[in-house]
Amino acid sequence: MSSWLSNVAQLTRRSIVRTLHQPGSLFFALVFPLVFLAVIASGLSPADRLPGFPGDSYLDFALAIPFVHGALFAASSAATELARDIESGFLDRLALTPASGVPLVLGHLVAAVILGVAQACVYLVAGLLAGAHVAAGPEGVLVLFALASLVSLAFGALGTAIALRTGSSEAVQGMFPLFFVALFLSSLNLPRNLIETDWFRWIATVNPVTYLIEGIRSLLIVGWDPQALTLGFGCGILLVAIALGLSRAAFAERLTRT
Amino acid sequence: MRSTLAVATGVAWRILHNAFTNPALLLPALLFPLIFFLGFAGGLSSVDQVPGFDYPPGYETFQFAFVMLQSAAMGGVFTGFGIARDFERGFMRRLLLAAPRRSGIVWGYVLATGGRWLFTIAVVFLVGLAFGMHVDGNPAELAALLVLALIVNVTGTLWGAGMAMRVRSAQAGPLMQLPIFLLIFLAPVFVPLDLIEGWLHPVASVNPLTTLLAAARSLLAGSTAHVLVAFTVAFGLAAALSLWALRGLASAERAGG
Numbered sequence: 001m002s003s004w005l006s007n008v009a010q011l012t013r014r015s016i017v018r019t020l021h022q023p024g025s026l027f028f029a030l031v032f033p034l035v036f037l038a039v040i041a042s043g044l045s046p047a048d049r050l051p052g053f054p055g056d057s058y059l060d061f062a063l064a065i066p067f068v069h070g071a072l073f074a075a076s077s078a079a080t081e082l083a084r085d086i087e088s089g090f091l092d093r094l095a096l097t098p099a100s101g102v103p104l105v106l107g108h109l110v111a112a113v114i115l116g117v118a119q120a121c122v123y124l125v126a127g128l129l130a131g132a133h134v135a136a137g138p139e140g141v142l143v144l145f146a147l148a149s150l151v152s153l154a155f156g157a158l159g160t161a162i163a164l165r166t167g168s169s170e171a172v173q174g175m176f177p178l179f180f181v182a183l184f185l186s187s188l189n190l191p192r193n194l195i196e197t198d199w200f201r202w203i204a205t206v207n208p209v210t211y212l213i214e215g216i217r218s219l220l221i222v223g224w225d226p227q228a229l230t231l232g233f234g235c236g237i238l239l240v241a242i243a244l245g246l247s248r249a250a251f252a253e254r255l256t257r258t
Numbered sequence: 259m260r261s262t263l264a265v266a267t268g269v270a271w272r273i274l275h276n277a278f279t280n281p282a283l284l285l286p287a288l289l290f291p292l293i294f295f296l297g298f299a300g301g302l303s304s305v306d307q308v309p310g311f312d313y314p315p316g317y318e319t320f321q322f323a324f325v326m327l328q329s330a331a332m333g334g335v336f337t338g339f340g341i342a343r344d345f346e347r348g349f350m351r352r353l354l355l356a357a358p359r360r361s362g363i364v365w366g367y368v369l370a371t372g373g374r375w376l377f378t379i380a381v382v383f384l385v386g387l388a389f390g391m392h393v394d395g396n397p398a399e400l401a402a403l404l405v406l407a408l409i410v411n412v413t414g415t416l417w418g419a420g421m422a423m424r425v426r427s428a429q430a431g432p433l434m435q436l437p438i439f440l441l442i443f444l445a446p447v448f449v450p451l452d453l454i455e456g457w458l459h460p461v462a463s464v465n466p467l468t469t470l471l472a473a474a475r476s477l478l479a480g481s482t483a484h485v486l487v488a489f490t491v492a493f494g495l496a497a498a499l500s501l502w503a504l505r506g507l508a509s510a511e512r513a514g515g
Contacts, residue, residue: 028432032439039443042458046308046449177289184297190304200300 004103011107016114019077029073030119033066034126040065041130044189054191055221060135063127064217065188067144068209070119071152072183076176078112079159083169086254095255105164105251109156116152120145136219143229144219150236151212155179157243164250186210208235262362269353269366273340274373287336287374291329291382295321299389302448310453315479318391323474326379327467328442330407331414333375337367338418338434345426345510354511364419364503371415372408379407394480402485403477409492410470414438416499423506426513445471466491 019026041059048058055061085091085104095101124134124141134140162175186209187195195201204210215232218225277283299321306317313320344350357363387393395403421434445467446454454462462468473488 024429024432028436031436035436035440036443039447039458042456043443043446043448043454044302044305045455046310046453047302047305049308050304174286177286177293181289181293184293184301187301188297189301194304195301196303197300200296200303204301 007103008106008110011104012110012114013107015078015081015108015111018081019111019115022077025077029070029077029115030122032073033069033119033123036069037062037066037123037127038130040189047190050190050194052191052194055135057132059127059130059132060221061191061217062189063123063132063220064213066123066127067120067148067216068151068183068213070123071116071148071155072176072179074115074119074152075112075155075159076173076179077115078108078156079163079172079176080169081111082108082160083163083167083172086163086167087169091254101251101255105160105247108163109153109160112156112159113149113152116156117145117149120148132220134219135221135223137223140219140223144216147212147215147219147229147232147236150233150240151216154212154236154239154243157240157247161243161246161250164247164254167254182207182209186213188213208239211235262359262365265357265359265362266366266369269363270369270373273337273367273370277370277374278377284374284377287329287333288378288381290332291325291378292385294328295325295382295386296389298324298448299386299391305448308449308453311449313450313475313479315392315394316390318386318389319393319478320475322382322386322391323471323478324445324447325382326403326407327410327470327474329378329382330375330411331438331442332435333371333378333411334414334416335418335434335438337371337415338422339428339431341367341419341422342426342428342430342434345422346428350426350510351514360507360511361504364416364507367419368412368415372411375408375411393478395477396480399477399480399482403474406470406473406477406485406488406492409489409496413492413495413499416496416503420499420502420506423503423510426510441465441467447471466495 041062044062045058047053048056048061053061082091082105085108091101091104094104124144128134134144136143158179159172159176163169163172166172166175185200185203186207187204192201192204192210195204211228211231212235214228215236218228218232222228277287299318302321303317305311306313306320341350344353353363354360393400417438418434421430424430425433444458444461445465446462451459451462451468451472469484469491470488473484476483476485
């Protein structure tokens with residue numbers, strides 16, 4: 001068991017180091033969500049004058065966005081690395097050793113979570129420096145990081161399933177824009193009660209990403225909202241369970257083919 | 259001139275053929291403008307109730323103008339990614355050796371990007387109409403809008419091509435994307451310039467894309483406000499970036515592709 005965990009730890013380290021060796025994509029994953037936050041928070045600041053807008057500042061409302069945005073980038077990076085390991089035959093070689101391929105898959109997944117949390121630290125500090133507040137206080141920050149980790153794990157597991165199914169880094173990169181569709185068709189920019197377009201509000205309501213964002217957002221602008229947190233953690237756990245199930249099936253099929 | 263045209267059409271044909279026979283290449287360029295349009299026009303429709311917001315055709319049309327210019331500029335950046343890949347795979351070296359007039363390579367990429375973008379924006383326009391977008395401009399104003407956006411598309415391609423030909427690696431991706439992304443989003447994307455507050459207002463006021471966006475929104479609303487200034491800015495940017503791209507080509511030639 002301890003050697004198995006040691007394998008996971010080493011392969012997690014390998015995945016993180018490989019990501020750190022790509023400063024271009026790392027810079028993009030850190031800077032892009034922050035730039036997007038800065039632009040959205042300033043460009044949409046008049047929206048906080050709409051009747052029924054929650055909270056006093058659009059910045060507080062928008063600060064939830066980079067946590068999900070950054071998790072997507074971290075997951076995309078980890079899934080692409082896993083696909084490259086499949087393309088290069090590293091997974092097949094590892095599967096022939098006593099270590100098996102499972103630690104490699106888990107290593108990439110844990111790396112996605114670690115990178116997602118590291119990015120979340122940067123986003124939170126940047127947001128607080130820009131004048132945002134966390135309504136739930138210091139304890140809320142811990143819950144915020146727990147939810148951000150779950151979001152990274154959910155997207156990472158979905159990316160892992162795609163990487164194992166396709167075995168192609170190009171296919172993984174091609175599929176990730178679809179995750180951004182889910183992000184943009186949620187209550188990303190306005191609360192659902194202020195979305196007037198019926199079809200959009202319906203899509204946002206059935207979109208699980210909405211509840212991940214609203215869970216994080218509740219800690220920032222409401223404080224402790226049991227319903228939003230239950231839905232946020234519930235959707236996150238459900239997504240993780242589905243994605244891990246898909247990953248397991250794809251992994252078994254890949255090993256059978258090998 | 260004839261050999262430049264022959265090279266340009268050859269390069270353009272290759273790219274367009276690849277794009278329209280491989281959905282994996284065509285879809286991302288189509289998907290992002292659609293996401294932006296549906297996400298912003300649908301998700302932010304109540305923003306037009308913010309006190310002081312005055313754009314008679316409606317918020318869908320307000321956002322379509324943004325998506326039109328965003329897709330035009332980013333379409334050029336996507337071409338830059340393709341050029342960088344051509345360098346990494348050694349195709350550009352063969353192209354540089356084979357082309358009798360190498361400037362035709364740049365114009366070929368420009369031509370192909372324009373063709374690809376026209377398809378993208380036609381789809382987004384139809385989607386916009388299906389979702390209730392109002393267009394108050396007459397055919398001449400819409401033609402002017404199309405020309406303006408095509409110049410932006412050319413400008414974006416020249417930027418991406420110049421950067422790709424200098425760096426000659428896919429690592430140039432963020433260098434191509436981030437400046438254009440900043441230029442696009444540091445303009446009045448969600449509300450008119452007058453309603454923007456804080457640090458973004460002075461930045462948006464000096465951003466050349468603000469003028470282009472204001473002209474595009476005017477033309478869609480049946481007005482010609484800002485149009486002359488916008489065309490002057492667009493032609494100026496295209497001329498400056500032509501030099502940037504051709505100098506990038508010279509840099510690639512010196513490096514031997």
